[in-house]
Every structure is written in C-alpha cells, then in structure tokens.
Amino acid sequence: MQWGQIKTLFILCFLVLDIFLLRQFIETREPDLSFIPETSIEEGLKTDIEGLDLLTDEAMQGSYLYGSRKELNDEEKEELEQFENQEIEVLPGDLIVSKLTEPVSYDEDNLQSFLESNVLNGENYVFWGKNDETNTLIYFQKIKGNPIYYNQSGLLLILLNDQDEMVQYTQTILKNEDDQQEDYDLFTDTEAIMHLYNNTNELNQGDELTDIKIGYHNLTPLPNGGQVLAPTWKITINENRNYFIHAIEGNSFPRDDKSFLEDTIIEIRGLIQDSNNGSDVTKEIQENFSEMIESTNWSGD
Amino acid sequence: MKLETIKSSVLVFLILLSLLLTLRIWNYQPQYEEVDSDQSTIEAKLDGKEETKKSIIQPSQIIFHDSHELKGFKDKSEEKNLYNNMQDWLLYGFDRIQADSTQFFENQHQLVEVIFPTLIPMEILPDLFAVDSDTVIPSTSFDRISIMLDEEHDSNPIYFVNTENKLMVSANIQNISEIREQLININEDNKFIPYVEYVTTEDKSIYLPNEIEMYERPFQANASSATLLRNALFDNPSAVRNSKNAAGANIFTDGIRTMVEYDYHIEYTNPIFSDQSNIEGRQLINETLDFINAHEGWTTGVRDDYQLAELDTQDNSVLYRLNYDGYPVIEDSNYSTIDITLRNQKVNQYNRPLIHLKSSFAGQKVDMRTGEEVVDFLNSSDYFSDRLIEDITLGYKMEEQQGYIIDLTPAWFFKSYLGWREIDFEQDSSKGGDV
Numbered sequence: 001m002q003w004g005q006i007k008t009l010f011i012l013c014f015l016v017l018d019i020f021l022l023r024q025f026i027e028t029r030e031p032d033l034s035f036i037p038e039t040s041i042e043e044g045l046k047t048d049i050e051g052l053d054l055l056t057d058e059a060m061q062g063s064y065l066y067g068s069r070k071e072l073n074d075e076e077k078e079e080l081e082q083f084e085n086q087e088i089e090v091l092p093g094d095l096i097v098s099k100l101t102e103p104v105s106y107d108e109d110n111l112q113s114f115l116e117s118n119v120l121n122g123e124n125y126v127f128w129g130k131n132d133e134t135n136t137l138i139y140f141q142k143i144k145g146n147p148i149y150y151n152q153s154g155l156l157l158i159l160l161n162d163q164d165e166m167v168q169y170t171q172t173i174l175k176n177e178d179d180q181q182e183d184y185d186l187f188t189d190t191e192a193i194m195h196l197y198n199n200t201n202e203l204n205q206g207d208e209l210t211d212i213k214i215g216y217h218n219l220t221p222l223p224n225g226g227q228v229l230a231p232t233w234k235i236t237i238n239e240n241r242n243y244f245i246h247a248i249e250g251n252s253f254p255r256d257d258k259s260f261l262e263d264t265i266i267e268i269r270g271l272i273q274d275s276n277n278g279s280d281v282t283k284e285i286q287e288n289f290s291e292m293i294e295s296t297n298w299s300g301d
Numbered sequence: 302m303k304l305e306t307i308k309s310s311v312l313v314f315l316i317l318l319s320l321l322l323t324l325r326i327w328n329y330q331p332q333y334e335e336v337d338s339d340q341s342t343i344e345a346k347l348d349g350k351e352e353t354k355k356s357i358i359q360p361s362q363i364i365f366h367d368s369h370e371l372k373g374f375k376d377k378s379e380e381k382n383l384y385n386n387m388q389d390w391l392l393y394g395f396d397r398i399q400a401d402s403t404q405f406f407e408n409q410h411q412l413v414e415v416i417f418p419t420l421i422p423m424e425i426l427p428d429l430f431a432v433d434s435d436t437v438i439p440s441t442s443f444d445r446i447s448i449m450l451d452e453e454h455d456s457n458p459i460y461f462v463n464t465e466n467k468l469m470v471s472a473n474i475q476n477i478s479e480i481r482e483q484l485i486n487i488n489e490d491n492k493f494i495p496y497v498e499y500v501t502t503e504d505k506s507i508y509l510p511n512e513i514e515m516y517e518r519p520f521q522a523n524a525s526s527a528t529l530l531r532n533a534l535f536d537n538p539s540a541v542r543n544s545k546n547a548a549g550a551n552i553f554t555d556g557i558r559t560m561v562e563y564d565y566h567i568e569y570t571n572p573i574f575s576d577q578s579n580i581e582g583r584q585l586i587n588e589t590l591d592f593i594n595a596h597e598g599w600t601t602g603v604r605d606d607y608q609l610a611e612l613d614t615q616d617n618s619v620l621y622r623l624n625y626d627g628y629p630v631i632e633d634s635n636y637s638t639i640d641i642t643l644r645n646q647k648v649n650q651y652n653r654p655l656i657h658l659k660s661s662f663a664g665q666k667v668d669m670r671t672g673e674e675v676v677d678f679l680n681s682s683d684y685f686s687d688r689l690i691e692d693i694t695l696g697y698k699m700e701e702q703q704g705y706i707i708d709l710t711p712a713w714f715f716k717s718y719l720g721w722r723e724i725d726f727e728q729d730s731s732k733g734g735d736v
Contacts, residue, residue, distance in 0.1 A: 007308045014315035021322035028329050064540040064556070182539055200575055218556030219572060223546035228556035230540075246557065249536055253557075254574050 045197045051209035057190040062231040062247060063181035065143060065216050069094050069153050069225045070175035076120060083118055089282055091275040095268065096120065096171040099281040103165035106137070106158075114166075115139070115156075121173060125156045131257050134265070134292045135160045138257065140215075143176050147215040149234060149244060150260045152267055153227060159288055168285050170268055174227065184231075186214070186247040192233035195250045196243055202252075203237065211236035217244050217253070262298045265289050345532035347525045349600035349657075352593070354428040354586060357621065358609045360384055360446075361629070361694065362416040364496055364508045365488050369410060371508055372493035377627030379492060384415065386483075391475040392426070392459065393433035397441070398469040402462045403504045405469065411450040413484055416508070418622075418629070419611050420444045420463060422582030423470065439470050442582070448474075450481055450488075464505045497672040499679065499693060507693050509672030515695070515711035517664040518625075522656040522705045525600060527551065527562040533596035534560055534569050534651065562655070565701070566635040569651040573644040580643060582614050589619045589641045592648055598639070600657035605630075607639060618642040618650070625658070629696040631714050631721045636707075637699050658707065667711050669695070670726065675713055678726060685715075692716040698723055 046052065071094055072080075080088045080096065088098045104114065115122030125139040126147050140147045141154030148154045154174035161167045187195065189212045197203050217232035231247040244253040269289040272282050363380045365372045374380050398405070406412075420442040426432055443461035457471035458481070474480055494512040501507060532538045535555050543553040543562075551562040560569040580588070586609065593599060599607055601623070610622035610629070623630040623637040630637040635652045642650035670678070675693070679685045693716070697709040713724040 004305055004308065007305070007312055011308060011312050011315060014312065014319055017319050018315055018322065021319055021326065025322055025326050025329070028326060064537075066542060184537070218554075220554055220556070220559055222542060222544040222554060223552055224544035226542055226544055228540060228542050228554055230556045249557075251557070252574060253572075 042194060042197070045194060045203075048205045049193075049197070049203060049207050049209055052193075054209055054212055055188075055190045055193065057188045059188060060186045060214070060247075061183045062186045062214070063183050064231070064248075065181075065227075065229040066177040067143065067148075067153070067174040067227040067229060068177060070173040072096075072120075072173075080120055086118065087279075087281045089277055089279055091271060091277055091282065093271050094172065095271050096173075097168070097272070097282055097285050098171070099168050099284060100166055103161055103163070103167050106160055106164050106166050111137075119156065119169070119171065122156075129257060131261055133258070133296050134261055135162075135164075136261070136292075137166075138261070141172075141174055143174065143216065143229075147213070147234075148174060148229060149215050149217040149232065150255050151216075151218070151227065151229075152264050153221065153225065155264065157264070157268075159285075168281075168288065170285065177226075184248045186231055187233070187245070187250060189214075189233060191250075192245040192247065193235055195245055196235060196252055199250075200243075200252055202241075202243060202254075207237050209235065209237060210239045214247060217246075217255075219253070258298060262293075262296075265292055269293070343532045343538055345529055345538075346597040347529055347533075347600050349597045350606070351597070352590060352599045352607065354425065354590065355388065357586070357590060357607065358417070358421060358425070358429060359624075360415045361418045361608075361627075362414075362508060364414045364416065365493070366410055366412045366414065367488060371496040371498060372488075373496050373508065373510060375492055375494045375512075380627065383487065387415070388430050390480060391431045391433060392472045393436050393475070394457065394473040395423075395436055395438050396457065396471050397439050398460070398471050400469065402460075402464070402467045402469045405460075406447065406462075409447075409449065413448045413450065414508075415446040415448075417444045417446075419609065420465065421609075421612065422614075423461065424581070425583045425586065426461075428583075441468055441470060443470070448480075448484065450484060452481075464503075467504075497676055499676045499690075501690050501692075503689075503691075505691075507690075509675055509693060510695060511672040513669040513671065513695065513711075515628075515667055515669055517667050517711065518697075518709045519662045519664060519702070520658045520707045520709065521660045521662075522565075522707045523659045524565070524655045524705065525657070527553070527560070527567065527655065530562075530567055530569075530596070530655075531560060533598075534558070534571075565656045566652065566654045568635070569648075571647065571649055571651075573647050573649050575645050577617075578645055579614065580617050580646065582612055585612065585614065585617060585619055585643065588643060588646060589621075589648075592641065592651075593621075593639065598653065600654075602658060605658055610638070616642060617644065623654075625697055625709055628711070629694060629714075629721075630699050630709060631696050631712075631723070632699040633720070636701075656705065656707070658709075669711055670713065675724065678724075679715075689717055690715050691718070693724075694721075696721075 072090055077090060085101050086098045087101060088096060090096055111127065115125055124142050126142055128138040128140045130137050137158040139156035140149060151174065153172050156171045157169060158166050159168040213234045215232055215234055216229035218227055218229050221227045233245040233247050235243045235245060244255055269286055272286045362373060363383055421444065422442045423438050424440055426438055441463060443463050445462040445464060447460045447462060449458045455477060457473055458477050459472050459474050461470045494510055496508045497511050499507045499509060531541055531553050535541050535558055537555060541553050541555045543551055545551050553560040558571045560567055601607060605623055605625045607621040608624050611620035619641050621639040636654050636656065640652040641648060694714050696712065696714050698712045700708045700710060702708055714721045715724050
C-alpha cells in the first residue's frame with residue numbers, strides 16, 4: 001500500500017476516535033443528575049390514602065426554638081387579679097391555678113372569646129381537644145403562630161364539671177428565648193406524610209388525611225426547665241389519630257392525649273403539693289386531680 | 302504532493318486532538334456542590350483506634366489439654382499470637398454433630414481449647430478465619446473452639462462448641478498434620494502455667510490459672526471531651542442545649558435525644574418509636590463497630606483494648622469490655638464498658654466511658670489466690686454452693702482514687718445472672734452479690 005493511502009486510513013480512524021472522545025468528554029461535563037428523584041406523591045400513597053389534596057408541598061425554612069418557663073412579672077400578676085369571676089393563685093414554677101367562682105358554660109363558639117378576656121395571654125392558646133375520661137379541655141400554647149404540641153410548660157388545662165361547665169383551669173406559659181437561630185430546610189408536608197407512609201406501618205388503605213400542620217414538639221426538657229423545640233409536622237388521620245414528624249430529621253413520634261394528661265396531672269399535683277399553698281383554690285384543684293388520677297383507667301383504650 | 306502535506310497535517314491534528322481529549326477525560330472532576338460543608342468542619346472524633354471484627358472478637362483463654370493436665374500460656378500475649386496464627390487456617394466441610402458436647406469431650410484429652418467470653422454467631426466465621434468460599438456454614442453459635450491433637454480425628458479435627466445448648470459443629474482444616482505438629486511443638490515448649498478446672502452446675506468447664514503473677518497498676522486517666530461526643534451523637538449539634546441536673550450531671554438535648562455526662566462516663570439515648578425488628582448477630586457487630594469507628598471511639602492504648610464481651614440478639618445489644626494485658630476490667634458503672642443497643646438499625650442507647658487509661662505508674666505485685674484455692678473456696682462456701690456460677694475469671698477491678706487517678710487491681714470474679722461480681726474471700730459472702 002502507498003503511504004498516502006495509509007495516511008487516509010489513519011485520518012479516518014482518528015476521526016472516528018475523536019468523535020467518540022468528544023462525545024465522552026461532553027457527557028462527563030454534563031453529569032446526568034436525573035437519579036435524584038423529584039418529590040412527587042408516590043403511587044402507593046396515592047391509592048391508599050385519601051385527602052392528599054390538602055398537601056401543598058411548599059418548600060419551607062425553619063429553625064429550632066428555645067424556650068423556658070415564663071416568670072410572671074408584677075404587671076402580669078396584676079392583670080391576673082383583674083380577671084372577674086376568678087380566684088387565682090400563682091404557684092412556684094409559675095404555675096397559674098384558677099377557680100371560676102361561677103361555673104361558665106362550655107360552648108365551642110364562645111371559647112376563644114372567653115380565653116381572650118379571662119386568661120392571661122389567652123389569645124396565644126389553641127384548642128387541641130377534649131378528653132372525655134378526665135373531662136378536661138386541652139389547649140396548647142402557640143409561639144410565632146405555631147402550636148407547641150404536648151408540652152407541660154405551654155399548656156392550658158380547663159376542668160369541666162358534670163354539667164360540662166368550666167370550673168377550674170391551670171396554665172403554664174413558655175417564653176421564647178434567643179431568636180437568631182440557624183435555619184434548616186424543612187421537610188415539606190408531602191415529604192412528611194411520605195416518611196410516615198414509608199417508615200411505619202401506621203397508615204392503612206382507606207385512611208384519610210384530615211389535617212396537616214407545622215408546629216413545635218420535643219420529648220424532654222432540660223433540668224433547668226429549658227426546652228429545645230424542633231419544628232414538627234402534625235398529621236391527623238381520620239380526624240382522630242395524630243402523628244408527629246420531625247420536620248428536620250424525619251423521624252416519627254407517636255403521642256397521645258391520655259399518657260400526656262396522666263404525666264401532666266401527676267406533675268401538676270406534685271407541684272401543688274410541694275407549694276404548700278393552703279388556699280381553697282389549690283386545695284380544690286388538688287382534690288380534683290387526685291380524683292382524676294384514681295378514677296381514670298390510664299392503661300386501656 | 303500538496304494534498305499529501307494537507308493529509309499529514311490533518312493526521313497530526315487529529316492525533317493531537319485525541320491525546321488532548323483523552324487527558325481531559327481522565328483528569329476531569331465534575332464540580333458538585335458540597336453538601337453540608339459546614340457540618341464536616343465540626344470536630345466529632347475521639348481520636349481512638351480503629352477496630353475490626355477480627356480485632357474486636359478475641360478469645361479470653363486458650364487452654365491445652367495434655368493427657369489429664371491443663372495448661373495455658375504464662376504470657377497472655379502468646380495467646381494472642383497463637384490465635385492470630387489460627388486465623389490463617391483454611392476451614393471447610395462444616396457439619397452439625399448429633400452428640401452432646403459434654404459427653405463427647407469427656408474422653409478427649411489431647412486438644413487445644415479456645416474460649417470466647419460470649420456466644421458468637423457462626424455466620425461471622427468468614428470474617429474471623431479463612432473459610433472456603435463455597436462452604437455452607439450452619440447457622441448456630443459457638444463460644445468455644447476445640448482443635449483435636451490426636452490423629453484419630455484427622456477427618457474433622459476442629460469443633461465449634463456452644464456450651465449453653467451443648468451443640469457442636471465440626472469442620473476440616475487444610476494441612477491439619479502440619480498444624481497439629483506446630484501445636485504439639487508449642488505444647489512441648491515450656492512457656493506454660495498449670496490450670497485447674499471448675500465444673501459448673503450446667504456441666505460447663507471453667508479453667509483457672511494456678512500460678513499467678515499480677516500487679517496492681519495505678520493509672521493517670523484522661524477524659525474525652527463531652528463536646529466531641531455531642532458533635533458525634535447529635536445530627537444537628539448546634540441545636541443542642543445543656544444544663545446540669547440536681548446531681549451535678551450535665552444533660553444535653555436537642556429536644557429528642559439526650560446525653561447525660563457524668564464525671565467518667567456518658568449515657569446517650571435516642572428514642573426510636575418504630576417497630577422493633579430483630580437484627581442478626583453479625584449485623585449487630587457490624588453496625589456497632591461502624592458506629593464507634595465513625596467517631597473513633599475505641600480510646601485505648603498499647604496494652605489495653607476493647608473486646609466483644611456480650612452479644613444479645615434478643616435485645617439487639619452489644620457490650621464491649623476493656624481488657625488490660627488480656628484480662629477483663631470489671632466494674633459496674635460504664636467506666637470500662639461500651640454498651641450499645643440498636644433499634645431498627647439505629648443506635649437507641651449508647652453508654653460508654655469518657656475516661657481512658659493513660660500513663661501507668663509502677664505497681665506492686667499482688668499476692669493472688671491460686672486457681673486451686675479459688676475452686677476449693679467456692680466448693681466449700683455455703684454462699685456459693687447454691688449459687689449458679691456461669692463463669693469465673695481473673696481480671697482487674699477498677700477503682701477511682703482522686704483526680705483522675707484510677708487503680709487497676711487484680712482480682713477474681715464470678716459471673717451469675719446478675720453479671721460479674723468480685724469474689725470476696727474474707728467473708729463467706731460476696732460484695733454486693735445479694736440483691
């Protein structure tokens with residue numbers, strides 16, 4: 001063969017090789033990132049669970065909250081004294097106990113206005129539920145507009161009598177501390193329910209999502225009363241089951257009214273006992289709590 | 302002619318281009334955005350050793366049965382060397398044996414017995430020994446390995462024995478005759494001390510050294526910083542707050558997890574509410590090893606190390622115990638043990654010492670009771686006669702002097718369902734034994 005022909009062959013070979021290399025090069029420069037799935041509602045979840053149109057899948061940022069039991073200042077104590085129809089005691093640990101001299105009838109429509117004019121910072125409490133066994137109304141405190149779920153330090157507990165009238169209440173107030181916190185990307189509501197669906201066996205076919213809300217939640221306070229509160233999704237299923245999903249880490253926490261109430265009532269009764277406050281108000285509440293603890297079946301459903 | 306010049310330059314150009322592209326492709330590193338770059342700068346390592354399954358699972362004793370004599374190495378480090386050699390043996394042909402191990406070994410008097418502190422799942426064997434990859438390993442567990450030294454056992458010379466249910470698995474060793482010769486040679490060397498046997502009510506043989514040379518050792522202890530552990534154990538360390546409780550312990554929490562810092566140890570809890578699923582033994586060891594290695598948590602020196610001491614697949618928990626010179630260090634406050642419980646592949650509980658032994662001062666030789674005296678004492682003592690002794694060992698007790706001075710004092714210990722306790726020879730009862 002002629003040198004000229006060999007050159008032509010080489011040119012063709014290298015042309016093919018270069019085209020191949022060029023293609024490789026371009027591919028490595030634009031790495032294929034399609035393996036990162038976009039958040040979309042999984043088929044399984046879609047077919048099993050109803051009410052998913054509540055989800056917004058909106059991206060959010062949030063941070064941990066730091067709180068501690070609020071110490072009441074003189075102004076606030078004065079405000080407490082102004083409330084009509086109430087005998088109020090402030091016990092150590094800044095626990096407010098109050099007796100309504102005349103029972104007030106309990107009516108879902110007027111409750112919020114009752115709080116606003118009869119309870120300190122009443123507008124900051126949001127109705128959580130009524131517990132029939134202990135005959136109490138549970139209110140959770142809000143910080144920055146979001147409820148703090150199941151926290152003994154931000155709780156309003158209203159006791160009802162047999163005629164469903166409000167007779168007594170106990171209140172604790174949580175104070176938000178240092179505000180400049182690191183922001184985290186939070187799980188969206190869709191991601192939260194996907195976590196619940198994928199990592200637990202709690203959701204069954206036919207269940208309906210009835211509410212999903214962001215709030216704050218923790219399991220343990222510090223010994224000095226300090227609280228680290230994590231942004232947490234509350235997911236309500238069929239209007240009666242609640243699940244809590246840590247919005248930064250994704251783990252789920254089962255919480256229920258009953259065991260929370262049991263712990264809380266025992267705790268408050270202990271505080272009242274320790275305070276040695278001999279007033280009628282505290283005595284009466286203590287008796288009521290003792291009766292509740294004994295008469296309620298805490299273990300069963 | 303002109304065309305040929307053009308062709309030449311085109312060819313040269315194409316060759317250079319191909320070289321250039323090849324180099325670019327080789328050297329190209331895509332620029333991904335670094336995720337959590339601020340997290341990686343947080344210091345979260347205790348600066349300890351790295352351990353492997355091979356190094357963390359070690360025998361507590363190797364005993365030579367020579368006719369009716371029982372012997373063990375005078376120097377514990379020889380035990381380690383021999384066991385390391387054993388790990389190169391190639392094992393194959395595993396087989397369950399339908400015989401009770403107690404009866405089987407009653408008539409065997411030429412063997413080497415390797416004793417582990419706890420039951421170990423057989424499926425971890427390929428991680429410890431050279432095992433033929435085609436071999437099927439029965440899924441049982443063992444706490445002793447016996448290597449038969451007489452030639453009648455040529456076909457399956459090695460037995461993996463479970464002293465709890467008395468079940469056995471036999472296997473073959475490649476080049477058994479050579480290995481046997483080595484073991485017999487070791488046996489003839491005079492590096493041994495005599496051992497005596499104690500048989501428990503469960504028909505388990507326990508071997509006690511009869512000549513003892515042990516020293517009391519005072520140590521300067523160093524404490525790891527709780528901040529490093531906080532960084533290692535909390536996903537978002539910057540969110541963690543802490544405060545002291547009434548007893549003076551420092552509690553750290555991110556609202557969910559808690560870590561309690563005491564003077565010498567920590568207790569960490571991460572509540573996990575998903576359903577419990579059982580984890581098999583091998584995975585349990587893998588996961589806990591990885592977990593501790595990740596924050597370099599094996600804080601030991603040259604003569605001390607952590608060893609697998611208990612493996613509970615019911616509770617999904619693993620206990621690693623500090624050993625000094627091959628002897629276990631025993632106390633009850635997590636000063637010398639790392640205790641981990643998993644739940645759904647996540648660490649649920651982690652209790653570990655904050656202190657680690659640093660420099661040792663010269664100590665005094667301690668006059669110890671011989672194995673024979675201990676056996677006689679146990680057999681004659683009213684207190685122990687009706688007590689279920691599961692195990693006996695020579696070890697060190699850990700005592701706190703002041704200001705991070707720690708004494709390791711040699712002592713005899715027995716294990717009952719309550720765990721390890723020191724044998725108290727002075728009174729006819731045992732310290733803290735009655736609960």
